[in-house]
Amino acid sequence: MTNRLVVRGGHVFDPVGGTAAPADVLIEGDRIIDVGIDLDADTAVDATDHLVVPGFIDTHVHVMLDDVDTMRLIQTPFSLRFFQAARNLQLTLRAGITTVRDAAGADLGVKQAVTTGLVDGPDMQIAIGMLSQTGGHADEWLPSGECVHALWPPHPGRPPTVVDGVDEMRRAVRELVRAGADVLKVATTGGVISPRSDPRRAQLCDEELAVLMSEARAAHVHVMAHAQGAQGVKNAIRAGVRSIEHGVYLDDEAVDMMVQNRTWLVPTLSAPHAILRQSETSGGIPENMRQKAIAAIEAHEASVRLAHSAGVPIAMGTDAGISRHGENLRELELMHRLGISAVDTLRAAMTSAADLLDIASDVGELAPGKLANMVLLAGSEVSVEGLPERVRTVIRRGVKVR
Structure with missing residues (x-):
């Protein structure tokens, strides 16, 4: 049986709605199987005080x-x-x-x-x-x-x-x-x-x-x-x-x-x-x-x-x-400085980019069935200022990047 990993205690960003809320992300293999509260797994990544965003x-x-x-x-x-x-x-x-x-x-x-x-x-x-x-x-x-x-x-x-x-x-x-x-x-x-x-x-x-x-x-x-x-x-x-x-x-x-x-x-x-x-x-x-x-x-x-x-x-x-x-990620800061909102700027690198590449069925948001690609950013605010420095943990296809 495949071990399950939970990313626990963070604020999960939803690029579709443009909001973030407390939630856990449950991963099995290379896929997300649930997003919700009080999820349990074999191993855990502590995302307290972090914004959890799609890769x-x-x-x-x-x-x-x-x-x-x-x-x-x-x-x-x-x-x-x-x-x-x-x-x-x-x-x-x-x-x-x-x-x-x-x-x-x-x-x-x-x-x-x-x-x-x-x-x-x-x-x-x-x-x-x-x-x-x-x-x-x-x-x-x-x-x-x-x-x-x-x-x-x-x-x-x-x-x-x-x-x-x-x-x-x-x-x-x-x-x-x-x-x-x-x-x-x-x-x-x-x-x-x-x-x-x-x-x-x-x-x-x-x-x-x-x-x-x-x-x-x-x-x-x-x-x-x-x-x-x-x-x-x-x-x-x-x-x-x-x-x-x-x-x-x-x-x-x-x-x-x-x-x-x-x-x-x-x-x-x-x-x-x-x-x-x-x-x-x-x-x-x-x-x-x-x-x-x-x-x-x-x-x-x-x-x-x-x-x-x-x-x-x-x-x-x-x-x-x-x-x-x-x-x-400096590109997102440049876009934001032209008057594009932080949410729309983030979408440009998430759901919008996934739509362009015809891969929205797999990536672009954190939802059950999607690939377990995500990034933990320091702080829970939905912002693109100083974004590169906020990157703390990267998970690709359910595996933490070395």
């Missing part, structure tokens, strides 16, 4: 990246990145993140290392790579004329993803699905960290996006779109993507389209701030990248405010790998 979900990470310092990356042995990923996964889990969507970089082997228990980390969905056109956000061509694969080196587990035309798009999508992608990622605009792309410029034509979506539907996977400029956002929404990643330069029309199509926004507010911090200490951040990050911050914040006020569904994503692994 956090980060819907946009890059566990194979530590930063975007090109000079450091091109001098890093290829295989070392997998060992760094193991550390990054552990840091992420210890921070209270029990589920992630890796938005390019991690391959099927990295995911299986977590699934089989070889490496400690959160449950994973993986995109493997990012589809983009020549000169797009995944094209690492440099002004020198060289193409140095510093961020996204292709290898047998990560097929190349720079595509032009419908035939190349179709083949690349099928190769990503064959390689184990749970979700497809496409860049419909340029980005801050790509050497020669403009975040405001739309990329990929309607026909290319239509083939992508047709293949995605056939494979029963969703599509996430790196999209910063408003036109690229609109093109992605019309094509039928599930989420807009970043959404830096939204306008009223783009936001209206997101509301009408129930297209999710994953803001990743942490990313441009992280690039600016790195530019102050690293010689590997080129000036054009720094300038793009500076330009993005104010527009980014205004866009998130506009989207939230209009009712666009928002899920937490951090771009960890550009921002620091293990500091994921």
